[in-house]
Amino acid sequence: MPELPEVHTTAQNLNKILPGLKIKDVWSDYFSDLYEGKQQVKNKKYFQRFKKDVVGAKVKRVLRRAKNVLIELSNGKTILIHMKMTGHLLYGRYLLRKNSPKVGKIPENWNKEIWIPDESKESPLWDPYNRFIHITFSFSNGESLVLSDVRKFAKVAIFDSDKIFEFNDLKKIGPEPLEESFKFLNFKRQVLKKPNGKIKQVLMDQEIIAGIGNIYSDEILWLVGVHPVSPVSKIPSEVLKKIFLAMKKVLKKGIDFGGDSTSDYRTPDGKRGSFQYHHRAYQKTGSDCSKPKCEGKISKIKIFGRSAHFCATHQKLFS
DNA sequence: ACTAGCCCCTGGGAGC
DNA sequence: TGCTCCCAGGGGCTAG
Numbered sequence A: 001m002p003e004l005p006e007v008h009t010t011a012q013n014l015n016k017i018l019p020g021l022k023i024k025d026v027w028s029d030y031f032s033d034l035y036e037g038k039q040q041v042k043n044k045k046y047f048q049r050f051k052k053d054v055v056g057a058k059v060k061r062v063l064r065r066a067k068n069v070l071i072e073l074s075n076g077k078t079i080l081i082h083m084k085m086t087g088h089l090l091y092g093r094y095l096l097r098k099n100s101p102k103v104g105k106i107p108e109n110w111n112k113e114i115w116i117p118d119e120s121k122e123s124p125l126w127d128p129y130n131r132f133i134h135i136t137f138s139f140s141n142g143e144s145l146v147l148s149d150v151r152k153f154a155k156v157a158i159f160d161s162d163k164i165f166e167f168n169d170l171k172k173i174g175p176e177p178l179e180e181s182f183k184f185l186n187f188k189r190q191v192l193k194k195p196n197g198k199i200k201q202v203l204m205d206q207e208i209i210a211g212i213g214n215i216y217s218d219e220i221l222w223l224v225g226v227h228p229v230s231p232v233s234k235i236p237s238e239v240l241k242k243i244f245l246a247m248k249k250v251l252k253k254g255i256d257f258g259g260d261s262t263s264d265y266r267t268p269d270g271k272r273g274s275f276q277y278h279h280r281a282y283q284k285t286g287s288d289c290s291k292p293k294c295e296g297k298i299s300k301i302k303i304f305g306r307s308a309h310f311c312a313t314h315q316k317l318f319s
Numbered sequence B: 001a002c003t004a005g006c007c008c009c010t011g012g013g014a015g016c
Numbered sequence C: 001t002g003c004t005c006c007c008a009g010g011g012g013c014t015a016g
Helices: A004-018 A044-054 A162-167 A186-190 A199-203 A214-224 A237-257
Strands: A024-028 A035-037 A039-041 A059-065 A067-072 A077-082 A087-092 A094-098 A113-115 A133-139 A145-151 A153-161 A300-301 A306-313
Touching: A004 A059, A004 A067, A004 A087, A004 A237, A024 A044, A024 A306, A039 A153, A044 A153, A067 A162, A077 A087, A077 A162, A087 A113, A094 A133, A153 A162, A186 A199, A186 A237, A199 A214, A199 A237, A214 A306
Parallel strands: A035 A153
Antiparallel strands: A024 A133, A035 A039, A059 A067, A067 A077, A077 A153, A087 A145, A094 A113, A133 A145, A300 A306
16 A cells, blocks of 8 residues: 555656646546545536646646645646555556456456556556556646556545645645654654554554555564554653654665555556565564564554554563 | 544455 | 455544
8 A cells, every 4th residue: 555655656756757748638437536625526527627627737746745646737736646545656658448358357348438558468557456547647748647546545636736735635744754854853742742642553643744554654663673552652762763763764665665565556657666575564464573583473463443563572562 | 632433445365 | 166255444534
């Protein structure tokens, strides 16, 4: 699922490609999940308005804030895309087909419109995980930006660029963990806003720190040897410092590996990232702990409706 | 103000 | 082989 490193990789790659390109058309089969400002776009009428705001504009730049991709347009509007769990953005030459040939496991009786890559079957864009395309932006150069999202949780919205930080999506988001200016004291102040909160939950709280989700929080806590349910206020300051440093390290590592493709995430050229091959805790339930000299095993528990993976042997519970 | 829990969604994997 | 059931979970929302 796209967290900071995945969204960062996507936004950075797109920022090398999209600026200067003019949006020629927008297509979607996904009206219920398009938004215009605060207004949820529930029908075609709103989609037409979204389309009107977008078509004809040029892309100025693409950036990331928390787990959102922001596409700034030349007309004072910004498209916000939150990929949630299974969404990912792809860029390439795409064709709209009706009664299309089968792609992956799409049923034979499929008779809807479908976008398929106009590329050789060797192209990573043909990866079966890339076939759930629910919105496309076609550019005047003949290429398209498409959102593939099997579970349809992704959010696409449009805002006035100068007001975008006034809306809830971005208003209350905490600081960016990889900013040079984000120092330990800021981190400490942030997490201590939830003194009774469990450390894993607090790390994942977007209002405390932006961009960390389930995978990276598991990996950070494994690395520093802190049990995920430890309340923040019980963790000694020097251990919080270790968490802070591990957070920067693990997130950077995620970026270096091109993100995590445990699930559906792909880079805009359709390729997998490789952080999933370096997990120590996330989805390693039952495996031997890989920390040197540790003889524990990775367990899984549910906290706050999410799974947490950790080694009960070397991850210390502060309480 | 807080938190626990439901909801959205659907492919894939496990079990029979 | 094919059916059913359960799981993945970010973030919005509601009930307590």
